[in-house]
Amino acid sequence: MAILSKEEAQAILTKVLSFSTADECVASLSGTDEGNIRYANNAVSTAGAASTMSLSVSSVYGKKVGSASINEFDDASLKKAVERSEELARLSPENPEYMPMLGPQTYDESLTYAESTAAIDPAVRADMVAQSIQAAKDEKLEAAGFLNNSTGFRAMMNSKGLYAYNRNTNVSFSVTIRNQEGTGSGYTSNSFNDASKLSTLSMSKVAAQKAKTSAGAKAIEPGKYTVILEPLAASDLVGWILRGFDARSADEGRSFMSKKGGGTRLGEQLFDERISIYSDPLNPELPSPTWEGDGLPLKKTTWVENGVVKNLSYSRYWAAQKGVDPLPSSWGMIIPGGNSSLEDMIKSTERGVLVTRFWYIRSVDPQSLLLTGLTRDGTFYIENGAIQFPIKNFRFNESPIIMLNNVEDLGKTERSGNILVPPMKIRDFTFTSLSDAI
Amino acid sequence: MKRKDFLYYTSMGMGALLMPKMGLFARPIDPLEALVERADAQAKKALADVALNEATAQGATYADVRIGRYLNQYVFTREKQVQGVSNTESYGVGIRVIVNGCWGFAATNNMTKEDIAKAAGQAVAIAKANAKIQGGSVTLAPQQGYGEVSWKTPIETNAFEVPIKDKVDLLLQVNSIAMENGANFVNSRIAAINEQKYFASTDGSYIDQDIHRIYPSFNVTVIDRASGKFQTRNALSSPMGMGYEYLDARPEDKVAGVVTRYKKRYDILEDVKAAAQNATEKIKAKSVEPGKYDVVLDPSHLWLTIHESVGHSTELDRVLGYEANYAGTSFLTLDKLNSKNFNFGNKLVNVVADKTEVGSLGAVGYDDEGVKCKQWDLIKDGILVNFQATRDQVHMLGENASHGCSYSQGWEDVQFQRMPNVSLQPGKTKLSVDDLIKDVEKGIYIIGDGSFSIDQQRYNFQFGGQVFYEISNGKIVGMLNDVAYQSNTQEFWNSCAGVCDESDYRLGGAFNDGKGQPSQSNAVSHGSATTRFNGVNVINTARNI
Known part of the structure; x- marks a missing residue:
């Protein structure tokens, strides 16, 4: 069993620290029990389970730091990991940016564990997948998907008396359903801490519907279009934004958050005023751990309010340099939406493109956060307030910063992966070429 | 020394x-x-x-x-x-x-x-x-x-x-x-x-x-x-x-x-x-004027284009639909292979799969299901001739011996079909980089890999690079910026206009190529010599925010 209780983890970490001879030492223990089924062509292809636990130790002499990790837990191995990290620390030069370890902290009780997910066994998994495959077979379609559930814990103890523990569960499911001719494809995916929120059957029915309606796509000219992004498509792009909210990169002049002439864009109106972005570890729809890697508590944080940048994340080192409080970067991201339904958005669109999801998104230019990628698994042409026909996939070259300045409408927020995001209607979205891929 | x-x-x-x-x-x-x-x-x-x-x-x-x-x-x-x-x-x-x-x-x-x-x-x-x-x-x-x-x-x-x-x-x-x-x-x-x-x-x-x-x-x-x-x-x-x-x-x-x-x-x-x-x-550097260019691609750049457009499209598990939910499928099919006349590229294009090349990331003695490793052809004189397969797949190609493509990133992950080294063979006749450039009226010489993206069936791709040099009337005239090229795999490999000889052959590679669910990492090399492709669409990637 790789899932240790708070007390069991504490006992091992106390023992690890007892072997330390360094000035400072921090030990982290994490474990996961994970099971999965992968299927394709309406049959299981691989399936497995793994139970893993690993220990990592960082030792510090002055400002010299070394780290080692190991996954054997007899006393000799624990001692070996400590000695190995101490040896590496002695051999390392001083890191002038090293910050002394934190003392004891107070954390909120996290909501990341759900018994319903921890109780999933191989038979339950097989049944959840069987429902998805049946949904495809009923429509004479072919499903390929992946179901994964995990239960994990993470614990950290340092020589200054800090001890932090969290356990979590997660279930994630994704399915691609294609027609037998290979001319239509649909997709859905999501993840939850609480497996009772997941229905593999209803999600598979959505993918099956997309597979049928996307068949026989026509080509239309690339160019600038009004787009309606379903929550999955919106999350694919907005998920890139907070990666740039790091104060140090912005101060150093190497981020889209850097200001011409020096400084950062903190306080600037960077987006349409309907856009706000925050993170909240205690949001019941998107719970996250309440502490981060070096032990700082994670709290609700507003990053963007009515389009204005309100906060950038500061590491402990950079905060000390700048004379501000450290602020950990976010885990998860919440964008409040409006009241429009997807149908309302389509009805109000004279000419546009409905996008189910994007694929293979990569940064093209970090200065503008220009991204490229393609639409996939259901792209439709809208005219006169109605979907007219499925269209061939496009490659886009667009920046989510520019995109969130071109907001026409926002729908109701829902969970998509690790983001709570509304469907979005965006004008002047840039498609640069056509793809034959289905 | x-x-x-x-x-x-x-x-x-x-x-x-x-x-x-x-x-x-x-x-x-x-x-x-x-x-x-x-x-x-x-x-x-x-x-x-x-x-x-x-x-x-x-x-x-x-x-x-x-x-x-x-x-x-x-x-x-x-x-x-x-x-x-x-x-x-x-x-x-x-x-x-x-x-x-x-x-x-x-x-x-x-x-x-x-x-x-x-x-x-x-x-x-x-x-x-x-x-x-x-x-x-x-x-x-x-x-x-x-x-x-x-x-x-x-x-x-x-x-x-x-x-x-x-x-x-x-x-x-x-x-x-x-x-x-x-x-x-x-x-x-x-x-x-x-x-x-x-x-x-x-x-x-x-x-x-x-x-x-x-x-x-x-x-x-x-x-x-x-x-x-x-x-x-x-x-x-x-x-x-x-x-x-x-x-x-x-x-x-x-x-x-x-x-x-x-x-x-x-x-x-x-x-x-x-x-x-x-x-x-x-x-x-000058911001590039969008349009059609002849692109001369150094092996430090071309490895990634080979990886994405040839390496992934010739994986049999993708062809068969096993990767449909994640990495995607392939525009290549068993029908195209069996036709024995599918022109993936023109006659200059010869691509081998390999698990033996000394110094390469893919070289091992045996794969992760105990198959001794070897080299085989994927594209021969421009024609698709084979895929990459494991023991449980190869019967679908009518073969009775695995290609040795099974790999797992660790003991805790199940092994499955992963890409071997996939390399473009150098030209058989003597040809230098200068020879390739001297015939170019309007072109771009690209060195190093940059931004990369390709669709789920490996048709449409876009690549950036590290440094770009403008070629005008057979000479390098200065550096360019904001360059990315877009093409379609089959069209691109049919626009191949010259492959340098083996004296220019070098390996590039991916240390962490992702595939599978749960996602696993694989290390793979791609060899090539400098190669020219004519009439490729180049876009300008500069934006103001």
């Missing part, structure tokens, strides 16, 4: 750098630092037999066991400071079985005989649970047992035996050179990997392998505060299936030109100086 002497003498010309005393290089390394302890093969055989026997006793018609010790070492630095020095070690066993014609897999890091037997039982239970949703029985290609055999990456210097101090000093020297040559920021790193893998199967193989990989790299950033612009240039190194000798620069491994590029030895100190100069030049 030995590396230590090379470093020492190079440093003499570099001013006040952090240079260690010579004596330090001779210091015997502490085993704690080196992580070079090896588990005894006989002990592993005894554990493997526990799993094989238990799986068979519980009804498995086939079983294989992988006992792995995976060692990684990372040294990260930026400017004058070391950000991290880390050794990681992971030890455990993964057991794969066929029961009732269905695969099952389980893994554990509890290495007692009891726990291994329990994991074997768990793999059997999973196979039985899934047999009811299995489409058809697994068909394995026959495979001979090899008995007790071993294989080792042919390295000269085990990177794990090189003192950390040497690595730190080298990287800080890299950073210092970058800053002296105009960089505002520099990050540098060395990653070393050692996979100690023991494979056993009910076919009667007991295979002990010791596999090494290394990847030194950096990126430099130059900032122009006044304009708010910044530019970067990454290392032109490649991850290699080599030991620390990759960093022993040799003149014969340098390719001279507008920027020096490297074959099987890498001069990181020389490259970082060029990188800082390139990034400075990029700040002021």
Whole structure:
């Protein structure tokens, strides 16, 4: 069993620290029990389970730091990991940016564990997948998907008396359903801490519907279009934004958050005023751990309010340099939406493109956060307030910063992966070429 | 010249750098630092037999066991400071079985005989649970047992035996050179990997392998505060299936030109100086005019285009739909293969799959299901002639021997079809880079890999690069910026207008190619010589926010 209780983890970490001879030492223990089924062509292809636990130790002499990790837990191995990290620390030069370890902290009780997910066994998994495959077979379609559930814990103890523990569960499911001719494809995916929120059957029915309606796509000219992004498509792009909210990169002049002439864009109106972005570890729809890697508590944080940048994340080192409080970067991201339904958005669109999801998104230019990628698994042409026909996939070259300045409408927020995001209607979205891929 | 002497003498010309005393290089390394302890093969055989026997006793018609010790070492630095020095070690066993014609897999890091037997039982239970949703029985290609055999990456210097101090000093020297040559920021790193893998199967193989990989790299950033612009240039190194000798620069491994590029030895100190100069030049470089260009692609760039458009499209699991939900399928089909006349490219295009090339990331003796490795053709004179397959797939090609493409990133992950080295063969007639460029009226010479994106069936792609040079009337006339090219795989490979000869052949590669669910990482090399493609669509990527 790789899932240790708070007390069991504490006992091992106390023992690890007892072997330390360094000035400072921090030990982290994490474990996961994970099971999965992968299927394709309406049959299981691989399936497995793994139970893993690993220990990592960082030792510090002055400002010299070394780290080692190991996954054997007899006393000799624990001692070996400590000695190995101490040896590496002695051999390392001083890191002038090293910050002394934190003392004891107070954390909120996290909501990341759900018994319903921890109780999933191989038979339950097989049944959840069987429902998805049946949904495809009923429509004479072919499903390929992946179901994964995990239960994990993470614990950290340092020589200054800090001890932090969290356990979590997660279930994630994704399915691609294609027609037998290979001319239509649909997709859905999501993840939850609480497996009772997941229905593999209803999600598979959505993918099956997309597979049928996307068949026989026509080509239309690339160019600038009004787009309606379903929550999955919106999350694919907005998920890139907070990666740039790091104060140090912005101060150093190497981020889209850097200001011409020096400084950062903190306080600037960077987006349409309907856009706000925050993170909240205690949001019941998107719970996250309440502490981060070096032990700082994670709290609700507003990053963007009515389009204005309100906060950038500061590491402990950079905060000390700048004379501000450290602020950990976010885990998860919440964008409040409006009241429009997807149908309302389509009805109000004279000419546009409905996008189910994007694929293979990569940064093209970090200065503008220009991204490229393609639409996939259901792209439709809208005219006169109605979907007219499925269209061939496009490659886009667009920046989510520019995109969130071109907001026409926002729908109701829902969970998509690790983001709570509304469907979005965006004008002047840039498609640069056509793809034959289905 | 030995590396230590090379470093020492190079440093003499570099001013006040952090240079260690010579004596330090001779210091015997502490085993704690080196992580070079090896588990005894006989002990592993005894554990493997526990799993094989238990799986068979519980009804498995086939079983294989992988006992792995995976060692990684990372040294990260930026400017004058070391950000991290880390050794990681992971030890455990993964057991794969066929029961009732269905695969099952389980893994554990509890290495007692009891726990291994329990994991074997768990793999059997999973196979039985899934047999009811299995489409058809697994068909394995026959495979001979090899008995007790071993294989080792042919390295000269085990990177794990090189003192950390040497690595730190080298990287800080890299950073210092970058800053002296105009960089505002520099990050540098060395990653070393050692996979100690023991494979056993009910076919009667007991295979002990010791596999090494290394990847030194950096990126430099130059900032122009006044304009708010910044530019970067990454290392032109490649991850290699080599030991620390990759960093022993040799003149014969340098390719001279507008920027020096490297074959099987890498001069990181020389490259970082060029990188800082390139990034400075990029700040002021002309923004590209969009349109059609002849593109001349250096192997340090072309490897990634080969990887995405040829490597992934010829994976049989993608062709068959097994990757439909994640990496995608392929525009290539069994029909196109069987037609024997599908022109993937023109006659200049010859691509081989390979698991044996010395120094490459894909080279191993045996794959992760005990198949001895080899080389085979994928594209012959432009025609699609084969795919990449594992034991349970190859019967679908009408073949009865696996290609040896099974790989797992660790003991805890199930093995599946992964890409071998996929390389464009050099031209058979003598042709230099200058020969390729001299015929170009309007073109761009691209060096180094940059942004990359391709659709899920591998038709439409877009690639950036590290440095771009404008070619006008047969001559390089200056640097360009904001360049990316878009094309379609088949159209692109049919626009191939010349491949340099073998004297220009070099490897590039991916250290962490992702595929599968749960996602797994694979290391793979791609060889090529400089190649020209005519009339390719180039876009301008500059935007204002």
